[in-house]
Amino acid sequence: MxxxxxxxxxxxxxxxxxxxxxxxxxxxxxxxxxxxxxxxxxxxxxxxxxxxxxxxxxxxxxxxxxxxxxxxxxxxxxxxxLLNCFVMGTIDDSVIGIFRALERGALTMQHGGGVGYDFSTLRPSGFRARKTGGIASGPVSFMDVWDTMCATIQSAGVRRGAMMATLHCNHPDILAFVDAKRDPRRLRHFNLSVLVTDAFMRAVAQDEPWPLAFPDLPDGNGGETIWLDWPGEAGAVRCRVARRLPARDLADRLARAGYESGEPGVLFIDRINRMNNLWYCERIAATNPCGEVPLPPYGACxxxxxxxxxxxxxxxxxxxxxxxxxxxxxxxxxxxxxxxxxxxxxxxxxxxxxxxxxxxxxxxxxxxxxxxxxxxxxxxxxxxxxxxxxxxxxxxxxxxxxxxxxxxxxxxxxxxxxxxxxxxxxxxxxxxxxxxxxxxxxGIRNSHLLAIAPAGSISLLAGNVSSGIEPIFAADSRRTVPGPDGATVTLPLTDYAVRLWRAMHDRSDGVPDALVTAADLPLEAHLAMQAVLQPWVDNAISKTINFPAAIDFAAFSGVYRHAYDKGLKGCTVFRAAGERGSVLMPAAQPTCDGGDCG
Known part of the structure; x- marks a missing residue:
């Protein structure tokens, strides 16, 4: 070479x-x-x-x-x-607990770390608070506070750090969470993921009603109670049902949000905990911002x-x-x-x-x-x-x-x-x-050893090698990156392997015969690649399934079921439509004379 x-x-x-x-x-x-x-x-x-x-x-x-x-x-x-990111501690369902968690997140981001939070412990909007009797505004409203904090920290010149927010699929505010980023101006510093349980996937398959519930809701909010494993709790706790809706309605709403905004993703949380090497001493309810490291409270990647x-x-x-x-x-x-x-x-x-x-x-x-x-x-x-x-x-x-x-x-x-x-x-x-x-x-020095991260910036630093396990985005493209003065700069890119091939053949254009770009791949190919790697990764894998803007919803909507059936721990999707997809853009491709592109 x-x-x-x-x-x-x-x-x-x-x-x-x-x-x-x-x-x-x-x-x-x-x-x-x-x-x-x-x-x-x-x-x-x-x-x-x-x-x-x-x-x-x-x-x-x-x-x-x-x-x-x-x-x-x-x-x-x-x-x-020196650590890219952290999952923060369990958020206590009180004003003091919420703002203590906000403070700890701000301190972590000030030092350059991204943060992940599970907001499932916060009571739903419209219900009375335990101590004051006031009406709760719900977890999504407090996520807006976190988003403002992140923007403020970054405006002070601190190195950019992303945030992850998760919410349990039984939480009564799950629909508001699912829809939160359909407004492109909202929660711009967050990635969102729904904690999807095995029970939910069974309910969707069997077309059953799905309970939205929360621990210890006041009796006046509904009489039925059920027992659920709940984030922040040591085991199953009694939860009061706020209402039920068809499981397939929630699944459809989740798929439509992914189709329209690329978020939220899903985390198959029961599988994550079942496969955790430290199953005997910790419970996981959140991940780092890109999803490749499921972590307990205060864990780091x-x-x-x-x-x-x-x-x-x-x-x-x-x-x-x-x-x-x-x-x-x-x-x-x-x-x-x-x-x-x-x-x-x-x-x-x-x-x-x-x-x-x-x-x-x-x-x-x-x-x-x-x-x-x-x-x-x-x-x-x-x-x-x-x-x-x-x-x-x-x-x-x-x-x-x-x-x-x-x-x-x-x-x-x-x-x-x-x-x-x-x-x-x-x-x-x-x-x-x-x-x-x-x-x-x-014995062994480390509880976990493998995680496949997006590796975006460091792959660019290494000559624009294809990032992580993603397919090549395009042979030639343009990338928008922050400049030293805060303004953005758009720079040309050629994939590392394509550039090497051209240099070996003394060419300025053309591509090897075996080139496959992200836009060429069907859903099954994306999932299959992630699935063959997962058995040898004890943390998790960050992989985005890219869909063309023109794909119809019917072809898109089964993605999460396919991911679950293949044994994955999570799934993230992206459809380049509207304002999205502007950071990385394919360059105009040369025409191959006589079909000779390789």
């Missing part, structure tokens, strides 16, 4: 200077890598120089892309967190992605192959690097430090998958592409677990490790016997 200058695109140079460069002393991205490698190797008590060299080796050439906060903050001495596009040998040839030996080495070193981040980072809140270090969750993922497939001559969405993705993610998963076991032989296992219940977790039970035996003998 030909050598290339590290920052060889306008958008990469722009992003490094605007987001990741730590002052004028850094003359290039290589100095940024050295800063990060040195800072994270200082955590080691022995062989520091050796580990610094190992860390630098995987960072150089963009073989491993640490989360943006790590690259921007490690070794700078600034009072910022520590993210990084292996750039598969930089691990291909002899691309676009009959000998093209993934360097599996190098992949295994990068995986093992990346696990240790991310584990060190948990000790090197500052935490905005003491509760976050406690939660992160008790579990030592990390989220090692991949990016550049679509580019690798193109380099290997495999069409994204084909059976061959699914087989390749499945095998590659399996190898990464097993090597990551082996690495974490090896670290536990010299450093303690995570504090909440309990041998028998951990080995009884469904994900762990599906691992090979040699890994389970290693955990039984030596």
């Amino acid at each position: 030909p050598a290339e200058p590290p920052l060889d695109t306008p958008v990469a140079r722009h992003l490094w200077q605007a987001r990741y460069r730590a002052g004028a002393a850094e003359s290039g991205i290589d100095t940024s890598w050295r800063r990060v490698a040195h800072a994270l190797a200082r955590i080691e008590t022995a062989r520091r120089e050796e580990w610094e060299n190992h860390f630098l080796d995987i960072l150089q050439g963009f073989r491993f892309l640490p989360g943006g906060r790590i690259l921007a903050g490690a070794g700078t001495g600034e009072d910022v967190t 520590c993210l990084g992605s292996i750039n598969l596009a930089r691990l291909v040998r002899d691309p676009f040839s009959l000998q093209a192959r993934l360097d599996t030996d190098r992949l295994a080495a990068v995986t093992a070193t990346a696990v240790r690097l991310l584990d060190n981040v948990l000790d090197a980072t500052r935490f905005p809140l003491a509760q976050q430090r406690h939660a992160a270090r008790r579990a030592r969750r990390v989220g090692l993922g991949i990016t550049g998958l679509a580019d690798v497939l193109l380099m290997l001559g495999i069409r994204y969405g084909s059976d061959a592409s699914l087989e390749f993705a499945h095998g590659t993610m399996r190898a990464i998963c097993l090597d990551a677990y082996r690495a974490s076991i090896a670290i536990a032989r010299e450093k303690p296992s995570f504090a909440d490790f309990r041998r028998e219940p951990f080995l009884g977790a469904p994900f762990v039970q599906a691992l090979p016997a040699e890994i389970r035996d290693g955990i039984a003998r030596h």
Whole structure:
């Protein structure tokens, strides 16, 4: 593979200077890598120089892309967190509890972290408050307060941090939540997801009525009570039913909101909790803003992605192959690097430090998958592409677990490790016997190891490799990014693999035969790719199913049922219509003379 200058695109140079460069002393991205490698190797008590060299080796050439906060903050001495995002604590259903939660979110965002909240604990609009007798305004109204806070924090020049809001599918205000972002001016700083239960999916399939209920509603709001597992509660609690509606009506409303606004997404919360490696000591009701790390209260995500596009040998040839030996080495070193981040980072809140270090969750993922497939001559969405993705993610998963076991032989296992219940977790039970035996003998350093993030900005920094596990958006496109003065700048992009192919063939246009873009793929292909990877990802996967603007609602509406049936933990959709889709735009494509585009 030909050598290339590290920052060889306008958008990469722009992003490094605007987001990741730590002052004028850094003359290039290589100095940024050295800063990060040195800072994270200082955590080691022995062989520091050796580990610094190992860390630098995987960072150089963009073989491993640490989360943006790590690259921007490690070794700078600034009072910022190195962790991309957090799930905040349970919101107490009182004015004091609500504004205490708001304060903690503001402090976290001030340090550069995104935040996730579950608003299911707030009583529905129109019902009386327990203590004052006043009328509650409901969770969605308080989300507006959070949205204003986020905008205010960002206006002060703090690094942008997104927010996630979740609401349980039984909550009486679920329809208001589902419809909230149909108004494009509302909740602009939030991503929204509905906590969808197995019971709801059964009710939809069987066309049953669905209860909207809340714990301990006053008797005057309805006489029927039911028992439900509720966020913020240790187990099932008595809930008073406010009303019932057909489950299919709610499902249709959810699908229509996704069709019109792209939100909310869905989180299959029972599956998330059932598959959680820490099922025995925590309950989850929210995720980080992009959905790839389900977290308990005050949990944090520590993210990084292996750039598969930089691990291909002899691309676009009959000998093209993934360097599996190098992949295994990068995986093992990346696990240790991310584990060190948990000790090197500052935490905005003491509760976050406690939660992160008790579990030592990390989220090692991949990016550049679509580019690798193109380099290997495999069409994204084909059976061959699914087989390749499945095998590659399996190898990464097993090597990551082996690495974490090896670290536990010299450093303690995570504090909440309990041998028998951990080995009884469904994900762990599906691992090979040699890994389970290693955990039984030596413990394991990290409760979770894998998560596939969108990896958007860092993939642009690495030369515009295809982000995460998404298909290539377009061979050529334009990207709108924030400029240094706050104004937006639109920059040209060419996909990394396409650019490499053109350079190898001394061309300025054209595309390889195997190119498949996001717009070319049917729904089933998107879901199939996510589904073959999920068995080897112990956190979750951020994947957006892109639909063309012209798709009719009938063809769109079954997406969540398909995602559930395929065993996914969540589903996010996007239909580029109206004001949406303006950040990334396809460029005009050249005409292929005589059909010769490859």
